[in-house]
Amino acid sequence: MKDVAARAGVGLKTVSRVVNEEAGVTPDTVARVQAAIDALGFRRNDSARLLRTRRTASVGLVLEDLADPFYASLSRAVEDVARAHGALLFTGSSAEDPRREKELVLAFCARRVDGLVVVPASDDHRYLSSEIEAGVATVFVDRPAGALDADVVLTDNAGGTREGVAHLIAHGHRRIGFIGDQQGIHTAAERLRGYHEAMEDAGLPVRPEWWTMGPTAPERVRAALDVMLSGPERVTALFAGNNRVTVTAVRVLSGLSRPVALVGFDDFELADLLNPPVTVVAQDAPGIGRSAAQLLFRRLDGIVSDEPTRIELPARLIPRGSGEIPPS
């Protein structure tokens, strides 16, 4: 506020009057202060004022895709916690586009949200530093912030994948494929790391055509499977890097004469009723959302240390049948 006052050539009291929309300031001065505020990227922490004026608090949630069951479940959990704290929820899908993420985050900030829960699409969140310093509590979820030390709630992606791949190895598989999401996505890279570690731990080689990273569109997954499932070195088992990949893999594998074992990251509805029932490494989507939102409100209430907090939740292997098929 001192910087704003200096830049606008007015006293602190005037800045405060403008910020609090009080009367007694000329339109010209208001414009000058506003320009200084804009130039300096200054934003007031609204929480205290919200309590006074009883305007409802709000939280902005940026995720990858509202229609993806994993994020739908995560966002419902964030909403429940926000509601328990009397706050409204802004939501937006980034569709893995860093510019869209930034656009949404800044639009939420311009709307003076009290806090943000962000599933990062970008790998550089320094654009948020000034907002966080200005008092917008921010918790990253599912993936850590890029180039910024901030609160984050994650699943143990590498550990969960290691366990899933080791499970396939324990059932006799030696040639195991991995289809992951785009390399730049933290969770995708971590799961790929888990795959390589599990293979290495078992002393198994990994051929380059056995693993692939990219968009999870059905056509891409189908093409990747075609490659892995042909030739003399074809895989006898597949680890699917997320629920979108698993759903397409289930479709493709159900049409094959030779059974291929399958373990998928993320649980999904009715997985246990498919033939064979699908073995998964389940993460706790509501638990991640809940933890992130709770951490956010602890920050807003000032009852957590200033140090960024990192919370990692375990993933859980659920054997159901598809991951216990022996090599053919």
Add this chain to the structure above:
Amino acid sequence: MKDVAARAGVGLKTVSRVVNEEAGVTPDTVARVQAAIDALGFRRNDSARLLRTRRTASVGLVLEDLADPFYASLSRAVEDVARAHGALLFTGSSAEDPRREKELVLAFCARRVDGLVVVPASDDHRYLSSEIEAGVATVFVDRPAGALDADVVLTDNAGGTREGVAHLIAHGHRRIGFIGDQQGIHTAAERLRGYHEAMEDAGLPVRPEWWTMGPTAPERVRAALDVMLSGPERVTALFAGNNRVTVTAVRVLSGLSRPVALVGFDDFELADLLNPPVTVVAQDAPGIGRSAAQLLFRRLDGIVSDEPTRIELPARLIPRGSGEIPPS
């Protein structure tokens, strides 16, 4: 604004100054005008001002449950249209609680949203009349407003159900069960009507123990199925009133030795890979969301008549196997 001015004992110009947060009004007068505004339930239509100040526009979306795949898909479609119009999205789940719906709607209005898309939980929306008159464009979706003539985008629920039940009748069934959502929900009541009409059209009697309405929790659906599937007059086919009911019905029926035909309202992921694949009456969740949001923005742009618009989208029968099982 005249009413506010009269009640506050000030001129129209002063009211306008306070509403537009201009300088030159004493704090005392601001408080008096504010009190008059609160007392009269007056709210300004912000759209024009938003364009002037370039603050991002926003839309409030109230639905039943963010985590339900039908609503997840609908909300993603609303978001896409809002984004195309440069607007942000507030979302909230009513969980079928009329008080919670009203609370969310009024909180969004207090946050000065430009428009609302509402899946009604309440059967009385007169509380919204003053907001709509004050310029908050409102489109109801999935279910019509209660006691209020307003824009609405719906699926032909009765027609879709009639077609689904007629399909079971065409495959030889005479004793057909129906499990629906709570009676007070418009879509649930409409689907029940479609069931009764299809049975009547075919000259078939309906026994009271063959149909039931209530919460879609798995325990309730299981208990209802237990009743329908026992005794000499047990049903040989079931029409499931929505995707939550279908998912539980699939689980229960898969554990029975005697096959029971099934048609479910709402399509769902992997329905075609279950054994048997599930025949559904599909509604177009993205289409409903898109139509509602487009209608909302046409209203905001003032390029639609003042008369409330009603859009009804057809449902589509997708035969896959479970609905073609003959009576056992």
